[in-house]
Amino acid sequence: MTTALISHHDCLLHVTPPGHPERLERLQAINAALEAEEFAYLVRVDAPLAEDEQLLRVHPRRHLTLLAARIPNAGFVELDADTYMGPASLTAARRAAGALVAAVDMVMAGEVRNAFCAVRPPGHHAETTSAMGFCFFGNVVVGARHALEAHGLERVAIIDFDVHHGNGTQDLVWDDARIVFCSSQQIPLYPGSGNADETGAHGQIVNVPLPPGSGGPAFRAGFLGRVLPALEAHKPELVLISAGFDAHARDPMANLNLTEADFAWATERLCDVADKHCGGRVVSTLEGGYDLSALAASVAAHVRVLMERGHG
Secondary structure (H helix, E strand, O other): OOEEEEEOHHHHOOOOOOOOOOOHHHHHHHHHHOOOHHHOOOEEEEOOOOOHHHHOOOOOHHHHHHHHHHOOOOOOEEOOOOOEEOOOHHHHHHHHHHHHHHHHHHHHOOOOOEEEEOOOOOOOOOEOOEOEOOEOOOHHHHHHHHHHHOOOOOOEEEEEOOOOOOHHHHHHHOOOOOEEEEEEEEOOOOOOOOOOOOOOOOOOEEEEEEOOOOEHHHHHHHHHHHHHHHHHHHOOOOEEEEEOOOOEOOOOOOOOEEOHHHHHHHHHHHHHHHHHHOOOOEEEEEOOOOOHHHHHHHHHHHHHHHHHHHOO
16 A cells, blocks of 8 residues: 555646746645655556536536636636636646545555645635635545545545635535534634634534644644544544645745644644544645745655555
8 A cells, every 4th residue: 555646737737827826836846845755656646637527516517617618718817816717727627626536536446545636726715606715626525525426435524724714615515414524724814714613514514713823732732622533523434635734834825833743743643533444545635835845845744644654
């Protein structure tokens, strides 16, 4: 058993306007970090294009139709104040969602123990009928629903440690008792959701708001006190991670003070849950992270743990 790295060159072709934080250099920095010799044993897989059937488990047909109708021949169209679409952006978004499908298939088949999807655009701000916050499709929920519907699982968990609340993921799973969603985020901050009283239709959503300036001790306390007990109660058959690294102390988009060691610690704890309840099955996907050196180092720390546990 080992770890899969799922990505695609098309994810580099989603080009954003100059100065936009969600830029292709993010993925280039990650790719360069994961070319180091210690990552030679990753099983590298090209992400497929998500099929309509897979996206329609998460979004209505009108969302797919509207996005397809907005593709520009050149330049950019603005989907919201933060989210831009270029000629190749929708293809990249289908690769990003398709990566989750492929990762779930590989992990469920036992081909690998866990997987990391190095993809963009990210997904956790995309709501049921709205692209927003750099995101087009709810990538991690596409993976979760694929596990439930195509592989017959009954319980999965999504854990999001991006500094921004995964409002899209929360919207998409609000009524789904099969999916526990646990999220830590800086509050107050974009997008304005993620307070502790947002608990879902079945009490299956756990939000851990962290005030600006919080560091590793507060983050770890939230995991130990809120996230891990919720996961333990749910007993997931698959663990999915929205791995955003913009809570890093050097990230320009927010004001938390995490380090690579904190991300590695969280990854270890989530692998512990997976080892106990689902044979170590973990699927992780990239969300935010905008300081290139901090992002690359944090992804390396995250994937290093997945590889160590993948050989367990």
